[in-house]
Amino acid sequence: xxxxxxxxxxxxxxxxxxxxxxxxRFINICTRRQILLWDIARxxxxxxxxxxxxxxxxxxxxxxxxxxxxxxxxxxxxxxxFLRRFRRRRGFKVGLIFFAVLIVFFTSMIWExxxxxxxxxxxxxxxKVLDEQDIRRGSFKxxxxxxxxxxxxxxxxxxxxxxxxxxxxxxxxxxxxxITPKPEVVDENEYCNLVAERDGLITGIEVLAGAxxxxxxxxxxxxxxxxxxxxxxxxxxxxTKYVHALGRIMARTWYDVRVPLSYEYTKRVRTGRTHExxxxxxxxxxxxxxxxxxxxxxYDSVSYDKKVNxxxxxxxxxxxxxxxxxxxxxxxxxxxxxEAEALALEKARLALNKELSPDCRVLDERVNILRxxxxxxxxxxxxECEEDIAGPQPxxxx
Numbered sequence: 001x002x003x004x005x006x007x008x009x010x011x012x013x014x015x016x017x018x019x020x021x022x023x024x025r026f027i028n029i030c031t032r033r034q035i036l037l038w039d040i041a042r043x044x045x046x047x048x049x050x051x052x053x054x055x056x057x058x059x060x061x062x063x064x065x066x067x068x069x070x071x072x073x074x075x076x077x078x079x080x081x082f083l084r085r086f087r088r089r090r091g092f093k094v095g096l097i098f099f100a101v102l103i104v105f106f107t108s109m110i111w112e113x114x115x116x117x118x119x120x121x122x123x124x125x126x127x128k129v130l131d132e133q134d135i136r137r138g139s140f141k142x143x144x145x146x147x148x149x150x151x152x153x154x155x156x157x158x159x160x161x162x163x164x165x166x167x168x169x170x171x172x173x174x175x176x177x178x179i180t181p182k183p184e185v186v187d188e189n190e191y192c193n194l195v196a197e198r199d200g201l202i203t204g205i206e207v208l209a210g211a212x213x214x215x216x217x218x219x220x221x222x223x224x225x226x227x228x229x230x231x232x233x234x235x236x237x238x239x240t241k242y243v244h245a246l247g248r249i250m251a252r253t254w255y256d257v258r259v260p261l262s263y264e265y266t267k268r269v270r271t272g273r274t275h276e277x278x279x280x281x282x283x284x285x286x287x288x289x290x291x292x293x294x295x296x297x298x299y300d301s302v303s304y305d306k307k308v309n310x311x312x313x314x315x316x317x318x319x320x321x322x323x324x325x326x327x328x329x330x331x332x333x334x335x336x337x338x339e340a341e342a343l344a345l346e347k348a349r350l351a352l353n354k355e356l357s358p359d360c361r362v363l364d365e366r367v368n369i370l371r372x373x374x375x376x377x378x379x380x381x382x383x384e385c386e387e388d389i390a391g392p393q394p395x396x397x398x
Contacts, residue, residue, distance in 0.1 A: 008051075008053070008078065009077070009078050009079055010078065010079050011053065011054070011078065011079075011080070012053070012054050012076070012077070012078030012079060012080040012081055013051055013052060013053050013054065013077055013078050014051070014052060014053075014054065014057050014073050014074075014075065014076050014077065015049065015050075015051055015073070015074045015075040015076075015077065016049070016050055016051070016052055016057065016071050016072065016073055016074065017043065017047055017048070017049050017071070017072050017074055018047065018048050018050065018064065018069050018070070018071045019046055019047040019069060019070050019071075019072075020046060020047075020064075020067065020068050020069030020070055021046060021068060022067035022068045022069055023042075023046065023047070023048055023067075023069060025066075025067040026060075026063055026064060026067035026069045027040070027048075029063040029066060029067060030056075030060050030063050033059065033063065035052065035056045035059050035060050035063070036052065036053060036056055037050050037051070037052050037056070038050070038051050038052075039051045049074070054080075057071075057073070106170075107169070107170060108140055108141055108142060109138055109139065109140055109141065109170060110135070110136075110137060110138070110139050110140075110141060110144075110167070110170060110171070110172050111137060111138075111170040111171065112137065112170065112171045112172070113127075113130070113136070113137060113171075113172045113174070114171065114172070114173045114174065115127070115174045115176065116173065116174070116175050116176070117175050117176045117177055117178070118159070118160070118176045118177075118178055119178070121159075122157065122159050122160065122176065122178065125156075125157045125159070126153055126157055126160075126174060126176070129152055129153055129156045129157060130149070133149070133152060135149065135172075141167060144167065146164075146165035146166060146167055147165070149165045149174075150163040150164055150165045150174075153165075153174070153176070158179075159178055159179055160176045160177070160178065160179065161177050161178060161179040162176065162177040163175070163176045163177075164176075189244075190244055190394065191229050191242040191243065191244055191394070191395050192229050192244055192245055192392040192393055192394045192395055193210070193225055193226075193227060193228050193229045193230075193245050193392070193393045193395055194210065194225075194226045194227035194229075194245045194246075194247060194249065194390040194391065194392060194393070195223055195224060195225055195226055195390070195391060195392075195393045196220045196221065196222055196223060196224045196226055196249070196251075196389050196390070196391075197222065197389050197390070197391040198222050198253055198389055199219075199220065199221050199222055199253065199254075200219075200220060200251030200252055200253040200254075200387075200389050201217070201218075201219050201220075201251055201252040202214055202215070202216050202217060202218045202219075202220060202249060202250070202251045203216065203250050203251055203252055203386060204216065204248070204249075204250035204251075205247070205248075205249055205250070206247055206248040206249075206250075207227055207245075207246070207247035208246035208247050209229075209243050209244060209245055209246040209247070210227040210228055210229050210231070210243055210244075210245030210246065210247065211227065211228040211230070211231055211232075212226075212227055212247075213225050213226060213227065213228055214226050214249070220251065220389070226247075226249050226389075226390050227245040227246075227247050227249070227390065228245065229242055229243050229244060229245040229395055230242060230395070231243060242395070245392070247390060248388045248390060249388060249389055249390040250386060250387070250388055250389075251386070251387070251388075251389045252363070252384060252385070252386055253360075253384075253385050253386070253387055253389065254382060254383065254384055254385070255352050255355055255356065255382070255383045255385065256380060256381065256382045256383070257348050257351050257352050257380070257381055258348075258370070258378045258379070258380045258381075259344040259345075259347050259348045259351070259378065259379050259381070260344070260376060260377070260378055260379075261340050261341065261344050261369070261377040261378060261379055262335075262340060262343075262344070263334065263335050263337070263340050264332050264333070264334060264335065265332070265333045265335050265339075265340075265343065266330050266331070266332055266333075267330070267331050267332075267333050268300070268328045268329075268330060268331075269328060269329055269330075269331045270300070270326045270327065270328050271327045271328065271329055272327075273295075273296070273326075273327040274324060274325060274326055274327070275293075275295035275296065275299075275324075275325045275327075276322055276323065276324050276325070277289075277291075277292040277293070277322070277323040277325070278292065278320060278321070278322055278323075279292070279320065279321040279322075279323070280318070280320060281305065281318065281319045281320060281321045282318050286321055294325070295325055295327070296325060296327040296328075298327070298328050298329065298330075299325045299326055299327050299328055300325070300326045300328055301323055301324065301325045301326070302323070302324050302326075303321055303322065303323045303324075304321075304322055305319055305320070305321050305322075306319050306320040306321075306322065307319045341367075341369070341379060344379040345367060345379060345381065348379060348380075348381035349381065352381060352383055356383075356385065357387055357388075359387055359388060360385045360386075360387040361385060361386045361387065362383055362384070362385050363384045363385060363386055364383070364384040365381070365382070365383055365384075366381070366382040366383075366384075367379065367380070367381055367382075368380040368382070
């Protein structure tokens, strides 16, 4: 329906009023003669308002005479009548032609590149490959071969198993699939023991290769031998065999950290004073306007883009970027004991999270408030965890 209205607007149409006693006969004659009428609405018992094309209006005059009706144009609509108003304005014609050329120019470029199905690290490698091929935002679509681009990505990015490139309008979409990580291969000729990487209480044992030197319930210290890569036979004549020790030794472990309690907190507070900087944005280029400056010595800033849409809601690669600066000042706030403990606990958790291994499971959390001999107060956080503490230790062999 939209395309029909668009076509009628482009070629032009008229809104007509038909009066007379033979309105129904007039409409039937026009229908038999294949004269297109639409949006027919009866005004009163002897008149109707309808729409028709310019050609249809010329052809319906004999039908009006035959049916005894009179027809008059109420309004002329469409692009031809709109342009006729400006036929003597050369500046408008030049501007219209320039605008049309501008639209064609911008729609022949790539404005957006989207990469789907991969991590940010792989996406950066793909963007580097595109950059080496001079493909970026602002590149012309003419001459770009999606199959060739996909082949270049597969050839130059090791982590990609499949790549597909699609160009729709002004957007290039790159869909990729990562290679399944290769399983870790153990070199059996690299002989090693398994030793404890930290102190713990053993809760579970799974040995795949080597001689076990501990049992469940044992308390071990960092560096203690857990699984030996030296297999000694009960019969001395068979000698000694060296292996690559493999296994998982699960143990309860403890992590602790102490954070001083502070009852004063320095907070950044906005003063209420603001300043805006405006930039003209063309693709990835930002051009600052006169008057842009850093108005405050210490501030927070927030930026947002204002997009410009062309005909048919087409997004253009130009727009404005507004940066709003908020002046801030540092203000010391007195904390209650509960607030001070909550703030110290958050710092302690952040510090311990950096020490925990990826497979570590936290079982329990204990918080203690301690006071030193000098009168200083500390918050102590103790985490009880369960994790695999076995780590390889190379050894020599025959």
